[in-house]
Amino acid sequence: MVARFSLLISIFQLFMIVSGSFDSKFLRTDVFEELEMCKSIQYNFRISEITTISLIDCGRRCLDDGDCRRFMYDKETKQCKMYESGEDCITDGVVNRKICFRMLSVCTKVNCTRCPIGYYGDQCQHIIQDCSDGFQKSVAPKTELLSFIKPTVNGAVLEVVCIFTYGGATDISRRDARCKETDFNKTWNEYATGFGNANGNYWLGLQNIFNILQNHNRFLLNVRFMIDGYASQLLCIYRDFNISNANDNYSISLGQFSNHAKGGPGNSLTNGTFSINDRPFSTYDRDFSNNDCPVRFNSAWWYLDDPVCSRANVNGRRPEVGVPFEATWHWQDNLGTRNEFDLINIRLRRQY
Numbered sequence: 563m564v565a566r567f568s569l570l571i572s573i574f575q576l577f578m579i580v581s582g583s584f585d586s587k588f589l590r591t592d593v594f595e596e597l598e599m600c601k602s603i604q605y606n607f608r609i610s611e612i613t614t615i616s617l618i619d620c621g622r623r624c625l626d627d628g629d630c631r632r633f634m635y636d637k638e639t640k641q642c643k644m645y646e647s648g649e650d651c652i653t654d655g656v657v658n659r660k661i662c663f664r665m666l667s668v669c670t671k672v673n674c675t676r677c678p679i680g681y682y683g684d685q686c687q688h689i690i691q692d693c694s695d696g697f698q699k700s701v702a703p704k705t706e707l708l709s710f711i712k713p714t715v716n717g718a719v720l721e722v723v724c725i726f727t728y729g730g731a732t733d734i735s736r737r738d739a740r741c742k743e744t745d746f747n748k749t750w751n752e753y754a755t756g757f758g759n760a761n762g763n764y765w766l767g768l769q770n771i772f773n774i775l776q777n778h779n780r781f782l783l784n785v786r787f788m789i790d791g792y793a794s795q796l797l798c799i800y801r802d803f804n805i806s807n808a809n810d811n812y813s814i815s816l817g818q819f820s821n822h823a824k825g826g827p828g829n830s831l832t833n834g835t836f837s838i839n840d841r842p843f844s845t846y847d848r849d850f851s852n853n854d855c856p857v858r859f860n861s862a863w864w865y866l867d868d869p870v871c872s873r874a875n876v877n878g879r880r881p882e883v884g885v886p887f888e889a890t891w892h893w894q895d896n897l898g899t900r901n902e903f904d905l906i907n908i909r910l911r912r913q914y
């Protein structure tokens with residue numbers, strides 16, 4: 563999840579020196595293979611697509627378009643695709659035919675007119691702590707975009723999906739059936755530091771979540787499901803979300819529950835006997851459940867010290883023939899059990 567700062571590509575350095583009108587830099591980034599549908603997700607919004615131009619012209623078009631901050635070029639078809647946010651590119655085509663660049667900033671001698679999403683200030687010298695911070699500082703058009711955040715002053719820059727409406731929200735976990743499945747059966751270390759890619763499925767990492775929580779007093783945790791082919795949303799809201807530090811095994815606390823839909827979803831996480839409040843996080847290689855829960859659930863979570871493990875398994879596998887029910891992603895509450903999700907998404911919002 564740590565944004566990479568790759569080598570500058572010399573052809574672009576040359577181009578910038580020759581053009582001379584702005585002090586702007588492109589960074590070469592990575593291309594990942596993804597599914598066709600994954601590319602159509604809103605934050606992967608394509609500004610424009612042009613064919614039969616050169617790589618240099620593709621870069622020049624991106625500079626000229628006030629919204630462009632990333633582009634992908636196909637060396638064979640000479641196709642140029644421009645995007646308004648993001649570090650890396652995804653394609654369902656041949657990965658090694660494509661090259662991806664992202665823009666650092668577009669500046670005149672006086673100031674910068676275009677910063678990477680998440681950066682702000684005259685010289686793009688500041689960066690937001692989380693997406694709620696980004697909303698307050700109006701760093702982006704009010705929509706869903708890939709953004710850079712920096713939760714701690716001396717920490718790493720991370721790339722996340724940001725919501726820049728309604729106060730802003732940071733996606734700390736995304737599981738989208740439109741994208742290739744990402745294995746969520748991971749180690750303690752991987753759950754602590756994060757895994758996956760902001761373009762598809764990811765888990766931001768417990769230490770990064772902890773760091774975000776240090777910057778503000780109170781946070782809401784939203785657990786969000788899309789169902790019926792992305793037509794309907796089920797939204798659970800927990801007030802006063804907090805986790806403790808690594809030495810305390812990132813124990814969770816959740817406050818009052820509410821939902822925003824008639825007929826559910828219900829409270830799977832903190833209702834009575836099966837409340838996960840105060841439970842430490844467990845992975846298969848560091849299991850506090852005493853019931854083999856990470857292995858049985860094929861995931862990691864704040865499991866109970868009880869054979870039930872948890873009434874929710876949002877980090878489980880997508881339902882598939884041959885996979886035991888408890889190992890699949892699901893949400894059990896007073897209204898029943900659901901597991902037919904198109905998307906599971908955990909969001910962090912500042913609470914006022």
Ligand SMILES: *[C@@H]1O[C@H](CO)[C@@H](O)[C@H](O)[C@H]1NC(C)=O
Nearest residue numbers: 670672673674675676683684
């Ligand atoms: C950049 O400088 C110009 C000219 O001084 C000014 O009009 C403009 O508002 C500045 N833009 C930003 C983003 O500070």
Ligand SMILES: *[C@@H]1O[C@H](CO)[C@@H](O)[C@H](O)[C@H]1NC(C)=O
Nearest residue numbers: 747748846857859860861889
């Ligand atoms: C989860 O990962 C561990 C370690 O790689 C492996 O031993 C185990 O079989 C995996 N579980 C499943 C259900 O794939």
Ligand SMILES: *[C@@H]1O[C@H](CO)[C@@H](O)[C@H](O)[C@H]1NC(C)=O
Nearest residue numbers: 775779780804805806807810
């Ligand atoms: C959240 O947890 C941290 C670490 O345990 C603690 O220092 C902090 O006071 C807690 N925040 C709130 C609002 O309770």
Ligand SMILES: *[C@@H]1O[C@H](CO)[C@@H](O)[C@H](O)[C@H]1NC(C)=O
Nearest residue numbers: 808809810811813842848850
């Ligand atoms: C956290 O983990 C350590 C090492 O596994 C253990 O000794 C300690 O009791 C745990 N603390 C809590 C609060 O679960």
Ligand SMILES: *[C@@H]1O[C@H](CO)[C@@H](O)[C@H](O)[C@H]1NC(C)=O
Nearest residue numbers: 828829830833834895896897
């Ligand atoms: C909590 O559990 C009780 C008892 O099972 C049930 O009656 C109630 O509806 C549940 N509440 C929610 C919000 O799930």
